[in-house]
Amino acid sequence: MKTRIQLILSFLPLAVLLAVAYLWPVFSNVRASFHDDGGTFVGLQNYSDVLTSYYFTDSLLFSLKVSVLSTVISMVLAIILALALRETFVGKKLAVFICQYNLSIPRMAAAMIMLFLISQTGWLSSIAHWLGLTDSAAQFPFLAYDSRGIGLMIVFIWKFAPYICMSVLGILQGASLEFEHQAATLGIGKVKRFFHIILPNIIPATAVASILVFAASFGDYEVPAILGSAQSRPLSVMVYLKYLDPHLRNRPEAFVIMVLMTCVLMAVIITYWLLVTRRERGRR
Amino acid sequence: MKRATRILILAVAFIVLLLPLVPLVLWSLVSRWRYPEVIPDLDGGFWLGLSSDPRILSAFTNSMALTALVVLASLALSFFAAKNLGTRSFRGKRIIEIALLVPTFFPPIAIVFGMQRVFVQLHLYSTLPGLFIAQLVFYVPYMTLLLSAMFENYDPAYEQQAASLGVGPVKRLFTVTLPAVRAGVVVSCIFCFIGSWSVYLLTNVIAPPAFKTLPTLLFPMMSVGNNSYSMVAVVIILYIAPILLFLTLGSKALVDNRLDTKKGGLL
Numbered sequence: 001m002k003t004r005i006q007l008i009l010s011f012l013p014l015a016v017l018l019a020v021a022y023l024w025p026v027f028s029n030v031r032a033s034f035h036d037d038g039g040t041f042v043g044l045q046n047y048s049d050v051l052t053s054y055y056f057t058d059s060l061l062f063s064l065k066v067s068v069l070s071t072v073i074s075m076v077l078a079i080i081l082a083l084a085l086r087e088t089f090v091g092k093k094l095a096v097f098i099c100q101y102n103l104s105i106p107r108m109a110a111a112m113i114m115l116f117l118i119s120q121t122g123w124l125s126s127i128a129h130w131l132g133l134t135d136s137a138a139q140f141p142f143l144a145y146d147s148r149g150i151g152l153m154i155v156f157i158w159k160f161a162p163y164i165c166m167s168v169l170g171i172l173q174g175a176s177l178e179f180e181h182q183a184a185t186l187g188i189g190k191v192k193r194f195f196h197i198i199l200p201n202i203i204p205a206t207a208v209a210s211i212l213v214f215a216a217s218f219g220d221y222e223v224p225a226i227l228g229s230a231q232s233r234p235l236s237v238m239v240y241l242k243y244l245d246p247h248l249r250n251r252p253e254a255f256v257i258m259v260l261m262t263c264v265l266m267a268v269i270i271t272y273w274l275l276v277t278r279r280e281r282g283r284r
Numbered sequence: 285m286k287r288a289t290r291i292l293i294l295a296v297a298f299i300v301l302l303l304p305l306v307p308l309v310l311w312s313l314v315s316r317w318r319y320p321e322v323i324p325d326l327d328g329g330f331w332l333g334l335s336s337d338p339r340i341l342s343a344f345t346n347s348m349a350l351t352a353l354v355v356l357a358s359l360a361l362s363f364f365a366a367k368n369l370g371t372r373s374f375r376g377k378r379i380i381e382i383a384l385l386v387p388t389f390f391p392p393i394a395i396v397f398g399m400q401r402v403f404v405q406l407h408l409y410s411t412l413p414g415l416f417i418a419q420l421v422f423y424v425p426y427m428t429l430l431l432s433a434m435f436e437n438y439d440p441a442y443e444q445q446a447a448s449l450g451v452g453p454v455k456r457l458f459t460v461t462l463p464a465v466r467a468g469v470v471v472s473c474i475f476c477f478i479g480s481w482s483v484y485l486l487t488n489v490i491a492p493p494a495f496k497t498l499p500t501l502l503f504p505m506m507s508v509g510n511n512s513y514s515m516v517a518v519v520i521i522l523y524i525a526p527i528l529l530f531l532t533l534g535s536k537a538l539v540d541n542r543l544d545t546k547k548g549g550l551l
Binding site: 006007009010011013014017018020021022024025026028029032080081083084085087089095097098099101102104105106107108109110112113114115116117121122123125126127129130137158162212215216218219220221222225226236239240243254255258261262265266269270272273277 | 285289290293294297298300301302303304305306307308310311319320321322361362364365367368372374378380381382383384385386387389390391392393394395397398399401402403406417418420421424425428478481482484485499502503506513516517520523524527528531532
């Protein structure tokens with residue numbers, strides 16, 4: 001009985017914090033999404049306004065495009081990098097450190113640093129001019145503030161590929177290596193070894209890390225706020241603009257987008273949790 | 285993999301990963317840099333004017349104080365929860381695990397305006413205690429996740445031995461439990477520090493407008509049309525330097541811990 005009380009007491013601060021400052025705001029968002037700006041209940045009116053608006057589909061597709069492409073490209077690069085890092089070599093510790101130092105750089109700083117590098121008057125553009133590849137800043141490809149989201153994807157991939165790489169590296173240095181040596185002794189070729197041994201071994205870890213990367217890039221506000229274009233805005237930026245719009249009538253739309261984003265992300269988090277627990281059960 | 289292939293891949297990766305730091309450092313050292321100069325004339329840039337701008341120093345100390353408080357409070361509020369989560373099994377454990385994942389991995393944009401409305405009702409909006417509580421909402425669960433993963437490798441038998449020898453609970457905590465988990469606690473605090481230190485949106489929405497942290501000072505500086513980025517570059521360096529310092533100090537421990545994705549690492 002005493003331990004039971006201790007158990008409940010230990011979770012009490014967490015429960016109070018989450019209930020008051022997390023669950024309540026979520027319910028408050030959901031409630032606000034069914035009311036107009038004066039507080040009158042309007043049912044699904046706000047939802048149909050948003051879903052039929054000129055911006056929502058474009059914004060949703062843009063968010064999905066940027067986050068899916070960033071995740072997939074990061075995943076591929078991460079696996080290649082992890083394969084290069086896994087064997088022992090001189091200077092490996094330093095190499096691993098370089099490959100993960102930027103994980104911890106805040107996204108806002110990453111976006112700004114990237115702007116110095118890739119904007120049309122940035123450092124790469126100056127180098128291109130010096131090499132004689134371009135005559136003027138305008139000839140350098142439009143990467144920052146572009147409407148296709150290339151600048152956003154560059155930042156996300158730069159930051160997230162090392163993250164997935166570190167998860168994959170953990171697996172590749174462990175069990176996978178043993179199986180591969182056995183297969184090699186049995187005369188199984190490189191390509192076949194990759195598809196039949198390496199890939200099945202790293203898929204679970206890659207999937208778990210990639211889901212988090214997807215959630216992070218789908219909901220990120222700071223990177224598109226700094227590097228994004230006014231022509232194509234992801235949902236996160238739409239929420240901010242609609243909420244702070246001086247026309248208060250637009251505010252309920254912000255709540256609708258928040259609720260819809262919450263639903264997408266909730267599905268993502270539950271998938272993540274299912275994958276992790278299944279992997280753990282597999283380990284036992 | 286062949287040695288040549290490996291060197292090629294790593295060389296490309298290092299260049300891509302480190303290249304953005306070059307213009308950052310250059311910008312901090314020059315007051316004027318016009319396209320198409322590849323290497324501008326270094327004149328010390330905004331570093332020389334840093335001491336004459338009190339906003340930056342005060343934002344730095346504000347950030348440090350807030351983050352230190354958040355990390356310590358998160359550690360205190362999550363320690364026993366994490367210990368129970370890592371060392372015991374009980375009904376409802378899975379639910380708690382999901383509840384911890386949500387604030388940790390959910391982007392703040394989906395929640396922050398709801399928090400603002402609730403904090404207005406609680407008279408916490410635009411106050412420093414409000415900001416502190418708002419950060420705890422994200423970092424207590426995060427710290428619990430990190431510490432619970434560490435406690436999964438912890439053996440509570442030593443505590444039981446100490447208890448049977450008549451050592452009281454407070455003394456047990458400080459002489460048995462804490463020394464045994466010190467390394468994990470330090471790593472978790474470093475992760476938590478990095479997370480809290482980076483927060484922009486939450487501080488921007490909940491904090492009193494006069495209270496600036498480094499990220500809320502930095503964000504509006506990067507407007508289009510700004511033609512000297514020297515100050516921006518200096519503030520970015522001040523923003524990322526403590527993170528890189530902590531990361532280097534704890535690098536060995538971090539390498540060992542980062543590999544477990546269940547903890548989420550740093551995103």
